[in-house]
Amino acid sequence: MPEWTNDLSANLRVSKYIPFLESTFKLTSTFNYSNFKNIVNNSELRSNEINFFRNELFFKTAFDFALNFESTSIFQNSVAKSQGQQQQFTNSSFQETFSVLVRPFKRWKWTVSADYFLPNSEDKSVDFLFLNSRFDYQAKQNKWRIGVELKNLFNEKNFEQIQNNDYSTTIFRSTLLPRYFLVTFSWNF
Secondary structure, eight states: OOOOEEEEEEEEEEEEEEGGGEEEEEEEEEEEEEEEEEEOTTOOEEEEEEEEEEEEEEEEEEEEESSEEEEEEEEEEEEEETOOOEEEEEEEEEEEEEEEEEOOSTTTTEEEEEEEEEETTTTTOOOOOOOEEEEEHHHHHHHGGEEEEEOOTTTOOOOEEEOSSOOOEEEEEEEESEEEEEEEEOOOO
């Protein structure tokens, strides 16, 4: 059908190293607006609007000693409205990844990371927290490397995300591997 679709997108990315904090900050924002027409279940032709906003804040330290930090925070919000309906459909989520990086010696590295995910900010009773750890040793001249990874330390069983709009509900559910550890070895030649 010869109907127009209007889309507008705006992106912003700002990154700055702050010497006295020995840290890098990066902000990335995205905004999308869509206006389109559709027919659902033999309805009249109706106009729809979707507004999507994503904001990501990244932070990383670069201290001259053995301990550093890294963090990524993401907030997403989408709002869908249809002509002739008073109800609007909102999906908001929050995600945080925080890592502690320990390098006690030049060739030894230990990382502990926590991932928090809140798929629906209006229902705080359903959230997910994952904890992972990795230990690496790298030989002189990068000849070989050995590592030990511990994954899903809180033993989360599944991950689920639900999104609603005026004509559908989408459920994404994934069964996760139980808590496990992995030994890795690599050789460079």
